[in-house]
Amino acid sequence: MTITGNQLIGGSDTPGKEATFFAVNPATGEQLSQPFTGAGKTEVELACALAAEAFSTYRHTSLSERASFLEQIAQNILVIGDELIDAAMSESGLPRTQLEGERTRTVNQLNLFAAMVRSGDWLGMRHDPALPDRQPLPRPDIRLRHIGIGPVAVFGASNFPLAFSVAGGDTASALAAGCPVILKGHPAHPATSELVGRAVQKAVFDCGLHVGVFALLVGPSIELGAALVADPRIKAVGFTGSRGGGMALMRIAASRPEPIPVFAEMSSLNPVVLLPGALATRAESIAKSFAVSLTKGAGQFCTNPGLLLAIEGPGYDAFLHAATEAIEAAPAGTMLTPAIHGVYTQQTANLAKHGALRQVVRGQPGTGPHECQAALMVVDSSDFLLDPVWHNEVFGASSVLVRCPDLATLQDVIGHLEGQLTATLQMDPADLPMAQQLVPKLEEKVGRILVNGWPTGVEVASAMVHGGPFPATSDARMTSVGTLAITRFLRPVCYQDFPEALLPEVFKH
Amino acid sequence: MTITGNQLIGGSDTPGKEATFFAVNPATGEQLSQPFTGAGKTEVELACALAAEAFSTYRHTSLSERASFLEQIAQNILVIGDELIDAAMSESGLPRTQLEGERTRTVNQLNLFAAMVRSGDWLGMRHDPALPDRQPLPRPDIRLRHIGIGPVAVFGASNFPLAFSVAGGDTASALAAGCPVILKGHPAHPATSELVGRAVQKAVFDCGLHVGVFALLVGPSIELGAALVADPRIKAVGFTGSRGGGMALMRIAASRPEPIPVFAEMSSLNPVVLLPGALATRAESIAKSFAVSLTKGAGQFCTNPGLLLAIEGPGYDAFLHAATEAIEAAPAGTMLTPAIHGVYTQQTANLAKHGALRQVVRGQPGTGPHECQAALMVVDSSDFLLDPVWHNEVFGASSVLVRCPDLATLQDVIGHLEGQLTATLQMDPADLPMAQQLVPKLEEKVGRILVNGWPTGVEVASAMVHGGPFPATSDARMTSVGTLAITRFLRPVCYQDFPEALLPEVFKH
Structure with missing residues (x-):
């Protein structure tokens, strides 16, 4: 695959408007030769406009369509082959075996979320049938399901260039929830990010989805992330990184005219x-x-x-x-x-x-x-x-x-x-x-x-909790690993006295 | 029951240290004769210390103990009889039939949460059994359950002196989750609040629970609510009221050294x-x-x-x-x-x-x-x-x-x-x-x-959502009415490779 160093927005790649930057190979201390353009407010504006547009169609994809999309991402990542491992090695200094394991984890994670999407359990459907004869007042017919919260900004982590980055756990759970994702790639591994970003972008194309479902913005500036979190079309943020970084995003999110939740995994002594x-x-x-x-x-x-x-x-x-x-x-x-x-x-x-x-x-x-x-x-x-x-x-x-x-x-x-x-x-x-x-x-x-174990090695499964009280995370009620992570990006909607013909499809099976 | 105008803290009643205040009968415009002492920082400190202490025992109550407690509160509210309706009428100006209906709703709500607590569904238990032979790495045994988040501050609403006040939906769901509640009573209906507060306090006594499980603080000062939300022992806030009030609490909560979630139901045109x-x-x-x-x-x-x-x-x-x-x-x-x-x-x-x-x-x-x-x-x-x-x-x-x-x-x-x-x-x-x-x-x-209905009249049931995107609420992912409201006050905990003897009781049934 050709690395262009561009921003991946709207199904195509475009040079960012901000200053060019380079990654460093930490094992040698040398700057890598591939230049990357930086993203800034211009790219945030474009990506958010497309994500908001995409939300209104992507959230209506059937369970099977959405699951297939996640599986297609996994498949497309595997297709990249050794080039991905080589890029990640040179940008992260992590050993080959560890990165190969991380790729397996990333792919399995996407497939696990696909299986969960197909099961429909995450919809959390509830139904209280009408009680027309109840005294003193009849009970209406009420049904509940969960829908995606809206476009989600995800910040790639430095330490897992695959599993907590472009197509990592936050992205998988947000896409599973029906939320478009704008990925703020970590500037330490831009080539790795671009390779995976292209795999996701291709999956969007393969599955015939709206091009705004995914965008990858990369750049070294703090303003990039700040602009993304501040954009009114973003409805939630996933972040893995430092306490200082997470707190800064929490402050931006809390001071928006419409505050939004930030799910930051920050700091832990374990x-x-x-x-x-x-x-x-x-x-x-x-x-x-x-x-x-x-x-x-x-x-x-x-x-x-x-x-x-x-x-x-x-x-x-x-x-x-x-x-x-x-x-x-x-x-x-x-x-x-x-x-x-x-x-x-x-x-x-x-x-x-x-x-x-x-x-x-x-x-x-x-x-x-x-x-x-x-x-x-x-x-x-x-x-x-x-x-x-x-x-x-x-x-x-x-x-x-x-x-x-x-x-x-x-x-x-x-x-x-x-x-x-x-x-x-x-x-x-x-x-x-x-x-x-x-x-x-x-x-x-x-x-x-x-x-009698060691905390490193976090199983991606239904009963996993990768979360905890502050400052381990910004919201102790959530996890960023395991299928329960999807709840971060879902909200319930109730339908009262709906005629059968008007009910959303998921109630009709 | 005798109204003392005192603060209900630690199983007893004590005069507040702040200025005395009076309620007004809005139907006549006249000030009511009962004086109430005001609560402030002194009372917040005492109530929070007791709540933190109570959490470590209350959260371990069995499903049946906790359900009985909620039912006892409902029972004790009914025992108050007409005195409660009379107090609420004179403090709120609402008609008798509406308040009687609200009392029924409040009691039913407590009983509904009791039934839900007994069912154990809210524990959200999950189990991924060990896979010792999995390649390349074995899978550990992991189990998940939810526990209460910690002491919760609840702000009584002006417009539902019973159903969204001292023993209303926020209190019922927080207590159901295993969280002690410090109730900031609305100063417009202090006698109504005290009567219900005494019913809750008596239920704490009847059930042999730690006296810190519940406190009622009432006062007209803005500082009272602010001090409560700022206290490090408070782990979440439930609020129903104005957009300005909710936003003020959100700002205080977000700027704490340890930020906490505020579940504010604020403003809606419907x-x-x-x-x-x-x-x-x-x-x-x-x-x-x-x-x-x-x-x-x-x-x-x-x-x-x-x-x-x-x-x-x-x-x-x-x-x-x-x-x-x-x-x-x-x-x-x-x-x-x-x-x-x-x-x-x-x-x-x-x-x-x-x-x-x-x-x-x-x-x-x-x-x-x-x-x-x-x-x-x-x-x-x-x-x-x-x-x-x-x-x-x-x-x-x-x-x-x-x-x-x-x-x-x-x-x-x-x-x-x-x-x-x-x-x-x-x-x-x-x-x-x-x-x-x-x-x-x-x-x-x-x-x-x-x-083909009208939005007034919110059924308390399993499929109800009384929530919505900002500014309807501060967190669109939650509801403040219906059994799903309990999730606001729960967090998941994962147990990895626990020997049977060490597992929490709930896993042993």
């Missing part, structure tokens, strides 16, 4: 509680699997285990010993962008100088230009509770081990945490009574609780 | 489309039933038919003739408060002077101090489209009839409307083709579409 029974029997294997989870993909996952909580004692000592060995041996991995690497290096360097630190363990230093040197910082619970700096997410392979004197203190630490995507219990059967005390506390803080 | 076939055969009966719907309860309903759209012709003329007769004969009704009456009088007087008006029809003038004189304003569609003043809700028995030259113009008018709670089609079988064209447009603007 606490892992190492219970004494588990540490007594398998401290070493827990430490090793922790190091693997921490350093996988240079730690650049929303669900990276950035916080460990444990009670001091021999098990704790054994864990720390083994974790130190494992982290010290961990090779550095290329980070997604020079900027992300710069922030990581600065944050970990600052933490490593913190007066309250008991110990700092560092991984192997990098040999390339933007590599992430793993870090494990050890602090006492009393110090952890004193300084909010420990509550800031460090994006990358850095984690904080909090040494607690007893279970009550550990619970106190949990009580002081902000909202999180996940919490994990490493436990043995002997830990059950402690775990039973902790689960109710953790439920109030997180969207997903795991037992 | 357009009624009078199709030519219906007008040709029954213009007079439509006009009569319109006048009844418009003037019922002095028009003080969120779903009051404040806008009529019709195509000019003999049917239109017949309707206008009959509507003029019906409105001119309509007696005035007492409004809820002097302030509401003042705003209504000012708004209708200003509209009646509007240069674009074709005609103004007024109802019978009032004989009491705060009576609502009905109004029907007639404008051409071209003028309606020119001035946004026609899009402002007039709270009371005032409606605007828009004369359209043809269906295309009528559709254009619909296209220019803001979000609405309802839209209604008055149609005969001959109007079906036109109705089929209009329904898709209306779906994008409203939460409920009715055929």
Whole structure:
């Protein structure tokens, strides 16, 4: 496929009106040769006008038409072949196997949403039949179904150039809901975005849909995203990224004449509680699997285990010993962008100088230009509770081990945490009574609780929750992974005393 | 029951620290004799601390315990007897039969939510069983259920002193979701609020629940509501009232360090489309039933038919003739408060002077101090489209009839409307083709579409939607009436690879 560096709007590609930009290969530090035009207000205006127009036809597609469209996107992504993986590797520094896995996940996710669309469950249909003889007043016949909320702006994430980007979970769930999508591509991977964007654009064409159903706008300017969220035709926003970025979009959305919901997945430490029974029997294997989870993909996952909580004692000592060995041996991995690497290096360097630190363990230093040197910082619970700096997410392979004197203190630490995507219990059967005390506390803080696993690796399924109380997300009532994610983009409509001939088609089956 | 004029917090009643205030009987214009102490920051602090504490136990009540609690509230409200109706009459000016009907509705609503809680459907449980042999990676066992979001602040509405007030729909759905409720009572009906508040407080006691599950704070100050919404322990807000009031709460909620959702039901014109076939055969009966719907309860309903759209012709003329007769004969009704009456009088007087008006029809003038004189304003569609003043809700028995030259113009008018709670089609079988064209447009603007009814009278049922795009509500994805209203206060939690013994009870049945 030819990369043009243009904006994909209205079924064609057009150069953006803003300044040209280039991606950087983080593994080499070199600027890539393909120029990309930048999108701005002109492109936002055009894409939003088309999306609003497309909504009034796209939302009426049958379950089968809409499902086929999602499957066609999946198919078209696979057709790109190795070119997509190569582009994503050179723009993200992520390893081939990880990107191949991510492509599989992206395609499966589209197919899962297609199956869900076909099932019609998401319509949430309800019917209260008329009760003409009810006293004192008859009951009318009322029916309910859900429809799409309108055009949705989706922000591609830096860390999943496929699964949380152009045709990722937000896009799949918005399209499944019947909402046109305007995708604000992440400027770190514009070629990857364009390739996938063309696959979606081709699927729109293949399925004979209105060209406004999808647009891809890419550019490095903050104004681009701001203009998109501010546009009155946009009715909801999906975002995965930093707390600062998510909060900025929330502010824009809340100050519009018509405020709209922003579903931002932002920041999470993903606490892992190492219970004494588990540490007594398998401290070493827990430490090793922790190091693997921490350093996988240079730690650049929303669900990276950035916080460990444990009670001091021999098990704790054994864990720390083994974790130190494992982290010290961990090779550095290329980070997604020079900027992300710069922030990581600065944050970990600052933490490593913190007066309250008991110990700092560092991984192997990098040999390339933007590599992430793993870090494990050890602090006492009393110090952890004193300084909010420990509550800031460090994006990358850095984690904080909090040494607690007893279970009550550990619970106190949990009580002081902000909202999180996940919490994990490493436990043995002997830990059950402690775990039973902790689960109710953790439920109030997180969207997903795991037992004896690691939070990285988020299954795309019907029962998944990738969400959680603020600041993990902007709306704890929602998830951005799994089929329940569609509810973000749906609203109910009630039909009272409709004659059969006037009812929407979905009620007629 | 003795009215003390105190704040109901923590299972007891305590005088508020703010200035004393009095309610006014709008039918006489006289101040009522019972003094009420005002609540402020001190009371917010105490109630929020208790609510946060209560959440951690209340949310674990069994389905049956929680359902019994809701039923006990309903029972305790009935036990108050005539004293409640008398108090509400003297504080709201609403007629006895209407308030008795509202009490029935309130009690039925609590019982409906109780039945829903018992069913467990609202838990939205999902289960993806483990697939240990899946390639390339096994699938973990994941389960999902919903839990309450945390303490909820509910603002009592002026116009439904029972059904949208202390134990109204927001309270019932929040308590059903497992969320403690802090009720900010409307200062126009403090005695009614206290009576119902005591019924709820007694139910908390009867059922042996934590005293923080419910508090009633009443006071006339704007700071009271603002402090409540700003409190970090409050996790969501339910509000029914004016656009200005709702927007103010939304701004406070959005600017908190931890932003929270505000479910505000604010402003709606509730357009009624009078199709030519219906007008040709029954213009007079439509006009009569319109006048009844418009003037019922002095028009003080969120779903009051404040806008009529019709195509000019003999049917239109017949309707206008009959509507003029019906409105001119309509007696005035007492409004809820002097302030509401003042705003209504000012708004209708200003509209009646509007240069674009074709005609103004007024109802019978009032004989009491705060009576609502009905109004029907007639404008051409071209003028309606020119001035946004026609899009402002007039709270009371005032409606605007828009004369359209043809269906295309009528559709254009619909296209220019803001979000609405309802839209209604008055149609005969001959109007079906036109109705089929209009329904898709209306779906994008409203939460409920009715055929041959009137929007006042909102059935409390499983398929009801009392919601709609902004500014009808702050979140088009939700409803504040019907069992679906519970979803406003729920969030999903996922349990991954939990051993049976650690799973929450609800998974064990």
